[in-house]
Amino acid sequence: MPPSPPAPRLLLLLALLIACAASGVGCSAPRFAQLDRLRELHQRERRPAAEQVDAARGLLARLLPSHSASFEFRVVSTEQCGGKACFIINNHPSFDGEATPEILILGASGVEISAGLHWYLKNYCAAHTSWAKTGGSQLSSVPYPGSLPRVPAGGILIQRPVDWSYYQNAVTSSYSFAWWDWERWEKEIDWMALQGINLPLAFTGQETIWQKVFQRYNISKSDLDDFFGGPAFLSWSRMANMHGWGGPLPQTWLDDQLTLQKKILSRMYAFGMSPVLPAFSGNIPAALKLKFPSAKVTHLGNWFTVDSNPRWCCTYLLDASDPLYVEIGKLFIEEQIREYGRTSHVYNCDTFDENTPPLSDPNYISSLGAATFRAMQSGDDDAIWLMQGWLFTYDPFWEPPQMKALLHSVPVGRMIVLDLYAEVKPVWINSDQFYGVPYIWCMLHNFAADFEMYGILDAVASGPIDARLSEKSTMVGVGMSMEGIEQNPIVYDLMSEMGFHHRQVDLQVWVETYPTRRYGKSVVGLQDAWRILHQTLYNCTDGKKGQKPGCDSGVPRC
Numbered sequence: 001m002p003p004s005p006p007a008p009r010l011l012l013l014l015a016l017l018i019a020c021a022a023s024g025v026g027c028s029a030p031r032f033a034q035l036d037r038l039r040e041l042h043q044r045e046r047r048p049a050a051e052q053v054d055a056a057r058g059l060l061a062r063l064l065p066s067h068s069a070s071f072e073f074r075v076v077s078t079e080q081c082g083g084k085a086c087f088i089i090n091n092h093p094s095f096d097g098e099a100t101p102e103i104l105i106l107g108a109s110g111v112e113i114s115a116g117l118h119w120y121l122k123n124y125c126a127a128h129t130s131w132a133k134t135g136g137s138q139l140s141s142v143p144y145p146g147s148l149p150r151v152p153a154g155g156i157l158i159q160r161p162v163d164w165s166y167y168q169n170a171v172t173s174s175y176s177f178a179w180w181d182w183e184r185w186e187k188e189i190d191w192m193a194l195q196g197i198n199l200p201l202a203f204t205g206q207e208t209i210w211q212k213v214f215q216r217y218n219i220s221k222s223d224l225d226d227f228f229g230g231p232a233f234l235s236w237s238r239m240a241n242m243h244g245w246g247g248p249l250p251q252t253w254l255d256d257q258l259t260l261q262k263k264i265l266s267r268m269y270a271f272g273m274s275p276v277l278p279a280f281s282g283n284i285p286a287a288l289k290l291k292f293p294s295a296k297v298t299h300l301g302n303w304f305t306v307d308s309n310p311r312w313c314c315t316y317l318l319d320a321s322d323p324l325y326v327e328i329g330k331l332f333i334e335e336q337i338r339e340y341g342r343t344s345h346v347y348n349c350d351t352f353d354e355n356t357p358p359l360s361d362p363n364y365i366s367s368l369g370a371a372t373f374r375a376m377q378s379g380d381d382d383a384i385w386l387m388q389g390w391l392f393t394y395d396p397f398w399e400p401p402q403m404k405a406l407l408h409s410v411p412v413g414r415m416i417v418l419d420l421y422a423e424v425k426p427v428w429i430n431s432d433q434f435y436g437v438p439y440i441w442c443m444l445h446n447f448a449a450d451f452e453m454y455g456i457l458d459a460v461a462s463g464p465i466d467a468r469l470s471e472k473s474t475m476v477g478v479g480m481s482m483e484g485i486e487q488n489p490i491v492y493d494l495m496s497e498m499g500f501h502h503r504q505v506d507l508q509v510w511v512e513t514y515p516t517r518r519y520g521k522s523v524v525g526l527q528d529a530w531r532i533l534h535q536t537l538y539n540c541t542d543g544k545k546g547q548k549p550g551c552d553s554g555v556p557r558c
């Protein structure tokens with residue numbers, strides 16, 4: 001058959017590809033129809049512009065109340081941004097002395113406005129923000145209202161190179177958030193907005209949702225006491241690593257967590273973030289197995305549980321091929337949407353986090369992935385599956401055929417993978433860009449909320465750029481997937497910026513200005529100290545799970 005002439009669409013695509021190749025800077029972000037659709041949905045369902053401006057104004061009032069009148073904020077469309085989410089910092093055209101706004105910040109959402117405010121405070125006022133436990137904010141260097149530094153005429157436009165800035169690890173809720181109240185959460189959501197985070201996990205209160213779902217199967221509160229862990233161990237009972245440890249949870253606690261989650265979600269949406277909700281991974285209470293004796297259930301092996309005691313170890317995993325699997329998964333999504341009144345359509349699910357599947361047959365893996373997704377999709381037709389790629393780094397079980405089977409078990413574009421430890425062991429490089437599946441370049445950095453001083457600034461400043469500009473890149477975001485927070489603020493300060501940098505950061509300059517921001521003034525000795533830290537401790541992993549060569553040679557051991 002003679003070749004038919006290419007369709008006009010294809011020609012256009014070819015023209016684009018050629019243009020990209022010729023420009024030498026790599027193509028703009030890869031396109032996935034499903035993710036375009038997700039962006040459209042987010043645009044349509046987002047909170048009104050006035051509410052997003054209010055969220056950013058609330059943040060400013062908490063961060064820098066003395067300067068509430070110095071800034072004006074406005075939401076602009078992505079068209080005004082040049083097609084990508086952005087912020088624009090301008091001198092205010094009607095500035096007229098102390099009590100009038102001096103700086104006008106435009107942003108595609110409340111998050112971009114907040115990130116623009118942060119950018120201005122960092123780069124024009126030498127300010128520094130971090131968690132309260134790592135020194136809090138240094139804002140004494142911000143000039144008084146009426147004398148804020150002007151930006152270059154014409155303003156500054158900063159576009160996001162990739163759509164998403166992801167935040168959290170499936171275990172951060174246990175290592176860092178376990179005892180948080182709303183007051184602490186409010187601070188964290190402000191911190192997220194300043195860092196430009198628009199894709200945070202929102203895992204609080206999920207046990208209370210599970211309680212409602214399992215109630216439909218006549219599973220009682222006391223049945224579940226043996227299933228959920230205590231507040232500080234929920235991450236591992238959620239991931240089927242263990243059960244019951246540290247529990248049981250009182251009903252008042254469960255109810256309070258749900259109330260807290262509603263506040264968290266409502267604030268995240270007010271900023272224009274897209275919170276990621278949990279989805280069903282097959283993890284079930286023993287009581288469900290008793291109610292459905294013929295259901296296909298795998299009894300998992302021991303994880304790192306105390307003495308391999310069956311009281312805590314060896315949980316039950318409902319097989320994806322069982323009809324009950326999709327049914328429960330659907331109910332779980334529906335119950336969340338009912339409670340919260342909405343969703344941002346992105347769901348996290350990690351079936352095999354540090355649990356090896358019972359069979360290595362790619363067909364089995366693929367059927368498992370497909371069922372997991374079908375469960376999400378039957379609860380929300382527009383569901384996108386966000387999966388941690390930790391299993392591909394951690395467990396040698398995942399050879400290319402198994403990995404490919406899982407990644408391709410759903411239509412391409414319906415799953416986003418987190419390249420969870422990309423600053424040390426990037427998976428995208430050796431997996432052909434996750435076999436064409438969109439992924440987020442994440443810095444893991446921290447294990448188990450340890451707080452020694454370390455980090456690899458060089459890899460953070462260049463890794464996401466190299467990944468995005470690599471041939472046939474499928475990278476759609478950057479992220480921070482640390483197990484615990486509130487340590488090494490310099491590492492997080494730099495990593496968050498990577499959501500807005502288009503080129504490698506010149507760290508010599510960046511590290512030189514860091515102490516001025518952190519301490520509020522320029523001190524020569526401190527600059528020398530930070531230069532040395534950059535070359536030594538901040539050119540290292542924690543030396544445990546990372547195998548970065550070079551840390552041991554000629555520099556202090558980390």
Ligand SMILES: *[C@@H]1O[C@H](CO)[C@@H](O)[C@H](O)[C@H]1NC(C)=O
Binds near residue numbers: 216217218
């Ligand atoms: C739950 O219990 C009620 C009342 O005993 C019974 O009618 C119903 O069929 C049970 N449902 C399930 C799913 O076991």
Ligand SMILES: *[C@@H]1O[C@H](CO)[C@@H](O)[C@H](O)[C@H]1NC(C)=O
Binds near residue numbers: 534535536
């Ligand atoms: C970090 O270590 C690498 C070798 O592992 C070296 O090439 C690089 O120059 C170091 N960076 C700094 C800032 O010293």
